[in-house]
Amino acid sequence: MVMSSMSIISTLIFPPPPSIFMTAMSVISFTSLANAGISEIRGKHMQYSKFWNFNNPQNFAPKLEKQQEVVTLSGRAGMLIAYTPAFVAAFTSLLSFSHHDVRSLLLSSALTLHFLKRILEVQFVHKYSGGMGVDTAVPICLSYLLSTGSMIYGQYLSSQVLGFPEPAIDLKSAGIVLFVIGISGNLYHHYLLSKMRSKPGEEKEYKIPKGGLFELVICPHYLFEITTFLGVSFISQTLYAFSFTAGTALYLAGRSYATRNWYRSKFKDHFPYTFKALIPYVF
Known part of the structure; x- marks a missing residue:
């Protein structure tokens, strides 16, 4: 079974180059991104967008205590x-x-x-x-x-x-198609998000996103981001490209799960609990 799986993989990717650097980067990229995704699920968020200042220790430190400048x-x-x-x-x-x-x-x-x-x-x-x-x-x-x-x-x-x-199986053409779908879908859903945001000078107000795949999942822009990098991996067909894409998918899965929980906390009476985080009807 293991030999069969390895044989299938060998038809899809270039052999890993005998490079300590590339081997190390493949491991580091996957593990660091996967760990970041787990941290998002556990509530330790990368501090940007709606999670800006979420984990900042200055929010919880005593006022008289000397605080580290950020x-x-x-x-x-x-x-x-x-x-x-x-x-x-x-x-x-x-x-x-x-x-x-x-x-x-x-x-x-x-x-x-x-x-x-x-x-x-x-x-x-x-x-x-x-x-x-x-x-x-x-x-x-x-x-x-x-x-x-x-x-x-x-x-x-x-x-x-x-x-x-x-590689015996050429994925370049499929990669181009996935890349175009991913980059276009990501741009479209970013545009939908931007139309919902408050204009300069107006009071900040969050809303539940609508339109496109926002009718099914809370983070379709992340789904298309993953699709983009999957397309890049298909174009490249190297171990590193697939390792980075797998790590990115795990990180964005964690981020989308945290985002759905954030919306649920903000809109307790209005958030559709049938909404998935990333993949329609699945997750």
């Missing part, structure tokens, strides 16, 4: 810090690498487009319900930067340096 950014500035270095890394790879194979070109293009979309959303779509601490923005920035660099480097090693043969 450097705070606006939500927009924090997200730009989080996304811009990864975009620069992906765009640089797109311009500077000699892409001898279509797969490497598609991967760099997809990652560049993904983070460009995020930056444009930060500037023109998102409306922010809270700030972001530097101690949150910097880890998110490093996570995206390292994962982007590792994904591109792992592809470069497998395809161009080591010259591994292509």
Whole structure:
């Protein structure tokens, strides 16, 4: 059974390159993101969006006790810090690498487009319900930067340096389709969220999201985010890409579960308890 599973996997991904760095990054990316998802479920949230300042110890410390200063950014500035270095890394790879194979070109293009979309959303779509601490923005920035660099480097090693043969089952076309569906669905549901947010100068007011897949789950934008990275993994077909995507899925599952609980606490009499967190009718 184990040998059969390994045989199936070997037809879907490149062999793992003999690189201590890539092996370590595969393990670190998966475990750190999965642990972050578990922390979200347990109530220890990454402090941005509606969970801004949720776990800040200053909220609970005695007033007379000397408190540690937390450097705070606006939500927009924090997200730009989080996304811009990864975009620069992906765009640089797109311009500077000699892409001898279509797969490497598609991967760099997809990652560049993904983070460009995020930056444009930060500037023109998102409306922010809270700030972001530097101690949150910097880890998110490093996570995206390292994962982007590792994904591109792992592809470069497998395809161009080591010259591994292509996986027996080519998933590039399916990856492009998933990527387009994911990035489009994520943008659409971010747009729906932005239309609900209070305008500048108005009193902040939360509402239960409506429209699109918001009629079935509370975090469809996370579902499409996972779809986007699944598409990237299909384009890449490397162990690292799938490890990062699996970790991202677990983190966003935890975040969506916490988000549903947050809405339930805010709208006790109006929140539809049949709503799922992430996947319609399932979770």
